[in-house]
Amino acid sequence: MIETETIAALLRQQEVLAKFGEMALRSESLDDILNEACRLVGEALGTDLAKVMEMQDDGVTLSVRAGVGWHAGIIGKVTVKAVKGSSEGYALQTGQPVMSDNIDNETRFVYADFIKESGVKAIVSVIILGAEDKPPFGILQVDSRTPRKFVERDTKFLRGYANLLAAAVDRLRVADAMRGAQVALQTSETALRRANETLEERVAERTSAFEAEQGHREVAESQLRQSQKMDAIGQLTGGIAHDFNNLLTGITGSLDLIRRRLEAGRIQDIGRFIDAASTSALRAAALTHRLLAFARRQSLDTKPSDVNALVAGMDDLLRRTLGKHALDIVLGADLWPAMTDANQLENAILNLAINARDAMPDGGRLSIETMNISLDETHSLSNEEVTPGPYVVISVSDTGSGMTPEVIAKAIDPFFTTKAIGQGTGLGLSMIYGFAKQSGGHVRIESEVGRGTTVKLYLPRAQRGVAVVSGLDRSDTPRGDGETVLVVEDDPTVRLLILEVLKELSYVPLEVSDSRQALPILRSGQRVDMMVSDVGLPGLDGRHLAEMARETRPDLKVLFVTAYASAATIRSDFLAPGMDLLTKPFTLDALGSKIRQMLQQPGIDREGSTSTPENDPHSHSRYPNSPV
Numbered sequence: 265m266i267e268t269e270t271i272a273a274l275l276r277q278q279e280v281l282a283k284f285g286e287m288a289l290r291s292e293s294l295d296d297i298l299n300e301a302c303r304l305v306g307e308a309l310g311t312d313l314a315k316v317m318e319m320q321d322d323g324v325t326l327s328v329r330a331g332v333g334w335h336a337g338i339i340g341k342v343t344v345k346a347v348k349g350s351s352e353g354y355a356l357q358t359g360q361p362v363m364s365d366n367i368d369n370e371t372r373f374v375y376a377d378f379i380k381e382s383g384v385k386a387i388v389s390v391i392i393l394g395a396e397d398k399p400p401f402g403i404l405q406v407d408s409r410t411p412r413k414f415v416e417r418d419t420k421f422l423r424g425y426a427n428l429l430a431a432a433v434d435r436l437r438v439a440d441a442m443r444g445a446q447v448a449l450q451t452s453e454t455a456l457r458r459a460n461e462t463l464e465e466r467v468a469e470r471t472s473a474f475e476a477e478q479g480h481r482e483v484a485e486s487q488l489r490q491s492q493k494m495d496a497i498g499q500l501t502g503g504i505a506h507d508f509n510n511l512l513t514g515i516t517g518s519l520d521l522i523r524r525r526l527e528a529g530r531i532q533d534i535g536r537f538i539d540a541a542s543t544s545a546l547r548a549a550a551l552t553h554r555l556l557a558f559a560r561r562q563s564l565d566t567k568p569s570d571v572n573a574l575v576a577g578m579d580d581l582l583r584r585t586l587g588k589h590a591l592d593i594v595l596g597a598d599l600w601p602a603m604t605d606a607n608q609l610e611n612a613i614l615n616l617a618i619n620a621r622d623a624m625p626d627g628g629r630l631s632i633e634t635m636n637i638s639l640d641e642t643h644s645l646s647n648e649e650v651t652p653g654p655y656v657v658i659s660v661s662d663t664g665s666g667m668t669p670e671v672i673a674k675a676i677d678p679f680f681t682t683k684a685i686g687q688g689t690g691l692g693l694s695m696i697y698g699f700a701k702q703s704g705g706h707v708r709i710e711s712e713v714g715r716g717t718t719v720k721l722y723l724p725r726a727q728r729g730v731a732v733v734s735g736l737d738r739s740d741t742p743r744g745d746g747e748t749v750l751v752v753e754d755d756p757t758v759r760l761l762i763l764e765v766l767k768e769l770s771y772v773p774l775e776v777s778d779s780r781q782a783l784p785i786l787r788s789g790q791r792v793d794m795m796v797s798d799v800g801l802p803g804l805d806g807r808h809l810a811e812m813a814r815e816t817r818p819d820l821k822v823l824f825v826t827a828y829a830s831a832a833t834i835r836s837d838f839l840a841p842g843m844d845l846l847t848k849p850f851t852l853d854a855l856g857s858k859i860r861q862m863l864q865q866p867g868i869d870r871e872g873s874t875s876t877p878e879n880d881p882h883s884h885s886r887y888p889n890s891p892v
Contacts, residue, residue: 268523270417271516277421280308281428288432292439298330301429305406306332308425309418313384313407316392316429317344317352319400326352326402333407334382344376351375352403355389361419363388366411379407386412390422393430401433438487445484452477515541545849566703568601568726571634571656574610582632585614586621589628596635602656602723604703609658609723612696616660616719619693623664623717631661637722650706654725661718667711696721742860744771747793749859751775752782752809753825754801758848762796762825765852771859779804786813792820794863796855799826799845810843821862825850 284304291297302314315331315338326344328334346352351373355362364370364387367380379387386408392401404426406414452473518541525534572595583591602609613632620630638654693707696719700707704724711717749771753759759775766773774792776782778801786792795813797806804812810822824845839845842865846858 268520271519274417275516277308277417280304281421281425284425285428288428288435292436294433294436295330297429297432297436299332301404301425301432302330302332305404305422305425308421309406309414311406311408311412313382313409315339315405315407316402317405318402319346323399329402338378338382342376342378346403349374351387351389355391355403356400359391361388361390361422363414363419365413368411382407383409385410386414388414388418388422390419390426392426392433395434395437401430404429442484442487445480445487448480449477449484452480515545566603566605569604569606569609570599571602571604571609571658571723572596572599574606575613575632575634575658578610578613581614582617582630585617586630589621589624589630592629592631594631594633596633598636599634600636600654600656601726603726604705604723605699608699612699612721613658613660615693615696616721619719620660620662620664620717623662623666628663628716631659633659633661635659636725650722651704655705655722656725658721658723659718660721661716663716666713666715666717667709668713672709672711693719742857743769744860744863746770746772747863748772748774748791750782750785750792750795752777752779752795752797752801752806754778754798758798758825761852762855765856766859769856769859778802779806779809782809783812786820787816792817794821794823794859796823796825796859799824807838810840814840821865823858823862825855 284301287300288297291300298316302316306312306314313331313333315334316329317326318329319326320343324346326346328339328342328344331339344350344352346356351362351364354373362373364373364375366385367373367375367387368385375384375387384407388406390404390406392404394401404422406422518537521537522534522541525531525537575593576595579591579593617630617632620628624630635657636654637657639650639652693709697707700721700723705722708720708722709717710720744766749766751759751762751766751773753762753775754777756777759777763773763775774785774790776785780803782795782797786795795810797809799806801809806824806826810820810824813820813822819842822843824839824843825848826845842862844858844862846855
């Protein structure tokens with residue numbers, strides 16, 4: 265159970281991130297941003313001292329540029345050398361946060377006199393990165409006049425905070441560079457006018473000035489694009505912070521009520537608070553999936569799928585979602601199987617239905633239709649090049665307010681939304697577009713103001729002669745038969761949950777936190793029927809651990825679990841026979857079903873194939889709303 269103090273600290277840190285992100289986007293003063301950064305980070309961590317030290321041109325000297333809690337004569341005047349034996353030098357060398365719980369007992373580093381004279385006892389240093397291909401801007405240091413142990417959540421918060429500070433610094437530097445470029449452009453234009461007055465005598469000078477002007481324009485355009493990227497990051501920071509603060513409130517509030525009810529012995533209605541916390545956690549998971557989807561970095565488990573069966577199976581869910589709105593489903597005859605991820609397709613259709621519902625506040629009709637279509641070389645969609653060939657089309661139409669051509673042109677842009685602040689992140693259509701393109705398909709939007717909108721999702725036809733997924737498996741979680749499963753996971757909370765579900769399902773779990781501990785077990789005579797491993801392990805990652813395990817256990821089944829791994833976005837390149845992957849967060853039912861499916865597969869075919877591909881089930885029997 266999460267301690268109340270820990271929850272309060274997390275909420276305070278999230279609130280500080282949102283405050284600083286908003287301020288950093290508005291302010292045009294670097295000193296104001298740096299001083300506010302120091303004030304807020306002290307507020308988040310409950311310390312009375314903080315400072316930003318800016319790296320000088322020699323790459324060694326750090327000047328105290330901004331800070332809070334320091335006496336006169338420190339800010340803007342004191343410098344520190346980031347040399348060997350200093351915590352600052354070690355932070356710059358390793359790129360990692362450097363912490364000292366009590367500098368009086370510190371044997372690794374020597375600290376500057378002004379730090380000791382100010383009564384500092386505990387200190388943590390975090391690098392503020394520079395722009396791409398540029399050296400670090402400097403170091404953010406948080407100081408405490410009392411000994412203090414900075415925990416893992418503090419260092420995670422400080423990493424994110426320093427990255428946000430680095431982005432704000434880079435934005436102002438880009439803005440300054442753009443102003444300089446504009447001055448240079450004006451100077452070039454003046455020179456051109458003068459050259460025109462003596463054109464015949466100064467043709468060479470005019471040509472040179474023209475080339476210089478073109479170069480300045482390219483630089484200015486590049487800097488403008490960078491500034492626009494920073495604005496997009498600012499929108500992301502504000503929107504995601506808003507949504508996650510709401511979700512964290514639902515989770516932490518429910519957990520607090522559960523704790524109070526347990527302490528009072530009132531457990532008769534505790535289930536509804538558990539459901540509320542689980543619902544908020546699942547919504548947070550859906551939000552991260554949307555981020556990965558529009559960036560085309562989600563891990564798609566594409567298989568030949570029966571789209572008609574999937575849409576028909578969503579009938580009850582869609583009707584509950586639409587409420588008072590009418591629903592028509594028209595399933596195409598002899599529909600081809602589509603090559604897609606059935607889970608992601610279901611999410612895309614549900615998102616389109618929700619958008620349609622919101623566009624019909626006074627009621628209306630939603631129509632979902634499936635059909636086959638073949639695109640030839642001359643067929644173009646939305647002025648984009650589309651690969652010719654056969655496609656399965658899912659068309660979602662509403663009778664709502666419709667969109668103007670200007671809104672249609674921006675509809676799939678990340679963070680664009682016509683909804684009020686707090687009612688949408690602008691990632692819905694971006695997610696659907698990213699999913700379609702990653703699947704090898706396309707999205708087309710047709711709309712007319714006052715007459716409604718139609719969104720068509722094009723998915724490539726699957727090849728014939730392969731097994732077809734007819735829908736999502738929602739059966740009960742199968743149990744084990746005493747098999748031994750080695751769990752390799754560095755996050756203690758995730759590891760605890762996986763171990764508990766394995767015990768519940770009659771498996772014999774073995775637990776380690778990294779590859780270094782796993783290898784002796786894998787190379788011993790210990791029985792291991794399967795390995796469940798995180799991809800992003802410290803030291804040797806999960807994929808290389810699996811390769812080394814296969815050297816002595818060639819038939820070992822391996823299930824990877826990962827929050828995000830770019831190499832895992834293309835499963836066929838990442839996974840070998842006898843391997844599969846679940847993307848965090850996943851339900852415990854999905855984990856149990858996947859383990860059972862893999863253990864029931866026949867031995868690995870050394871020619872490079874395994875048994876029929878499995879589905880990622882989403883059953884709701886034992887752990888209905890428990891994302892890991």
